[in-house]
Amino acid sequence: MSLFGTDGIRDVANQGPLRPATLVGIAGAFGRILREEDPEGRFKILLGEDGRESGPMIRFALSAGLMGEGIDVVHGGLMTTPALAVLTMLGRFSAGIMISASHNPYDHNGIKFFGPDGHKIPDAMEERIEEVFRQGPPPPASPLPPGKVREDHSLLESYRRYLVQKAAPDIFLGNLRIVLDCANGGASEIAPQVLKDLGVDLIVCNDKPDGTNINKKCGSLHAGLLSPLVRGEKADLGVCLDGDGDRCILLDEKGNVVDGDRILMILARHMQWKGELPGNLLVCTVMSNMGLKKAMEESEVEVEVTPVGDRSVMKAMREKGAGLGGEQSGHVIMKRGDHLLGDGLVTAIHVAQVMKETGRPLSKLVEDFQSFPQVTINVPVREKPPLEELPGVKEKVAEARERLGEDGRVLLRYSGTEKLARVMVEGTDERGIKEIAKEIADEVRKAIG
Structure with missing residues (x-):
C-alpha cells in the first residue's frame, strides 16, 4: 500500500x-534525497503543526530522522498549512513539513511536504521518498554530524506581516462585525490577530x-452551528476555518451557510469587474455544483474543471495562468504576487472586502446562485478497487446516467485520506437523486463495505 494519498x-x-x-524512516529517506542532490549542502527544514495531541510525537520522530541525516530542523509551533508553505519560501528553508490531518478528527494526523518554493512537492518526489524509504537505511558509513534543532515561534509574526502587507494590501475592514470560528486548530493565534489588524469588530x-478539540463540532465542517451566534451578535459575516486553516466556509448576516462554490462566484465576478481576473478564467473541481458553472457562463467567465484536490487546482492554475480557483469545500486559491495562496483567512478577508466595496451584504451577493440539488453519501470500505x-x-x-440525462451527473471516487467511497449525484429532482445515490451506495457497500 502506498504511503502517500492525495x-x-x-x-x-x-x-x-x-x-x-x-x-523516523520516512524523514531519513527525505534527508538522504536532499543530500543526493547536494552532498556538501547545509539543509534547514521547517516543521509546523495544527495543535493535535499527537503533533509532538510526530514532530520529534521527524526531527530525529532528519537530524540523523545531518539536516537542521526548526520547530515553528502552532500554525496553519498556508503559513507553513509561505514561511518555507520566505525563510529560504530547504523544505517544510506540516503536521496536520486538516479537517479530520483529532485522533487522525498526517504530514505534508513542501518544497523551497512553498508549493507541495510533486508526485515524482513523493514516489522517490517512498522508494528510498522502502530500501531501508544505507550501509554504515562515516557518521554525519547530526543536524541541529531549535524552536522559533516568532515566525508566525512574519506570516502576520505577510498577510497584512502582501496578501491583503490596502484592505481595511473597519465597521464590519465578524464572528470567527478557528476550529480549535492552527489558525487560533494568527487569524484573530490579522482581522484585528484590519480593523474588524471581532467576536x-x-x-x-x-x-x-480540533474540528470537534466547530469549524468549516460544522458551519451551521455558528448561525445562532452570528444572528445573536448581529454580525455582518461569520467565518469558519478548518483545522489547518486552508478552508473557509462563510455565513451571511442572516446565519445562512455560504459554501466554496458561492465564494468562488463572488470573487470571480468582483475580480472580473475590476479587471483583475487573469484570462477571465476560474478553476474548479468536478465536485463543484452545476450552479457555479451556470453562474460563470452567465458572467462570461471561462471555467476549467479538474479532479478533486487543491494540488489539481493549483496545477491547472499554474498551467493556465489563472488567478482564482478552488473547491466546494471552501479551499479557495488566489494569486497573490507570484505565489498561489490557499488560505481560508485570506479568502474571508477578500470576500469581506467585496462587501465593503459594493456596499452589499453577503446574502445579496449570493442570492442569484441557483444551486442544483446534490447528494453525497460516504461509504466505509475495506479496499479500493476501481469503483465502476x-x-x-x-x-x-x-x-442512473440514463435516468438523469443532461440535467444531472453521477460521480464516484475514493477519499484520498480515509477508507471511504464517495457517491455524489446531482440533478434537478432532489427526491430522485437521493434514491439514485442510495441505490449506488448500497451496491458499493455490498461489494466492498
Missing part, C-alpha cells in the same frame, strides 16, 4: 505510517486548542 501521508495517529519508527470562538468495475455498481451507474 494530500500527503495521513492515518490514525500512532498507526500505520504514523508510528514513530516509520516516521472569536473555538480558538483554544487542547489537543483533542465493481459488479452491480457499473450497472446502477449506467441506469
Whole structure:
C-alpha cells in the first residue's frame, strides 16, 4: 500500500505510517534525497503543526530522522498549512513539513511536504521518498554530524506581516462585525490577530486548542452551528476555518451557510469587474455544483474543471495562468504576487472586502446562485478497487446516467485520506437523486463495505 494519498501521508495517529519508527524512516529517506542532490549542502527544514495531541510525537520522530541525516530542523509551533508553505519560501528553508490531518478528527494526523518554493512537492518526489524509504537505511558509513534543532515561534509574526502587507494590501475592514470560528486548530493565534489588524469588530470562538478539540463540532465542517451566534451578535459575516486553516466556509448576516462554490462566484465576478481576473478564467473541481458553472457562463467567465484536490487546482492554475480557483469545500486559491495562496483567512478577508466595496451584504451577493440539488453519501470500505468495475455498481451507474440525462451527473471516487467511497449525484429532482445515490451506495457497500 502506498504511503502517500492525495494530500500527503495521513492515518490514525500512532498507526500505520504514523508510528514513530516509520516516521523516523520516512524523514531519513527525505534527508538522504536532499543530500543526493547536494552532498556538501547545509539543509534547514521547517516543521509546523495544527495543535493535535499527537503533533509532538510526530514532530520529534521527524526531527530525529532528519537530524540523523545531518539536516537542521526548526520547530515553528502552532500554525496553519498556508503559513507553513509561505514561511518555507520566505525563510529560504530547504523544505517544510506540516503536521496536520486538516479537517479530520483529532485522533487522525498526517504530514505534508513542501518544497523551497512553498508549493507541495510533486508526485515524482513523493514516489522517490517512498522508494528510498522502502530500501531501508544505507550501509554504515562515516557518521554525519547530526543536524541541529531549535524552536522559533516568532515566525508566525512574519506570516502576520505577510498577510497584512502582501496578501491583503490596502484592505481595511473597519465597521464590519465578524464572528470567527478557528476550529480549535492552527489558525487560533494568527487569524484573530490579522482581522484585528484590519480593523474588524471581532467576536472569536473555538480558538483554544487542547489537543483533542480540533474540528470537534466547530469549524468549516460544522458551519451551521455558528448561525445562532452570528444572528445573536448581529454580525455582518461569520467565518469558519478548518483545522489547518486552508478552508473557509462563510455565513451571511442572516446565519445562512455560504459554501466554496458561492465564494468562488463572488470573487470571480468582483475580480472580473475590476479587471483583475487573469484570462477571465476560474478553476474548479468536478465536485463543484452545476450552479457555479451556470453562474460563470452567465458572467462570461471561462471555467476549467479538474479532479478533486487543491494540488489539481493549483496545477491547472499554474498551467493556465489563472488567478482564482478552488473547491466546494471552501479551499479557495488566489494569486497573490507570484505565489498561489490557499488560505481560508485570506479568502474571508477578500470576500469581506467585496462587501465593503459594493456596499452589499453577503446574502445579496449570493442570492442569484441557483444551486442544483446534490447528494453525497460516504461509504466505509475495506479496499479500493476501481469503483465502476465493481459488479452491480457499473450497472446502477449506467441506469442512473440514463435516468438523469443532461440535467444531472453521477460521480464516484475514493477519499484520498480515509477508507471511504464517495457517491455524489446531482440533478434537478432532489427526491430522485437521493434514491439514485442510495441505490449506488448500497451496491458499493455490498461489494466492498
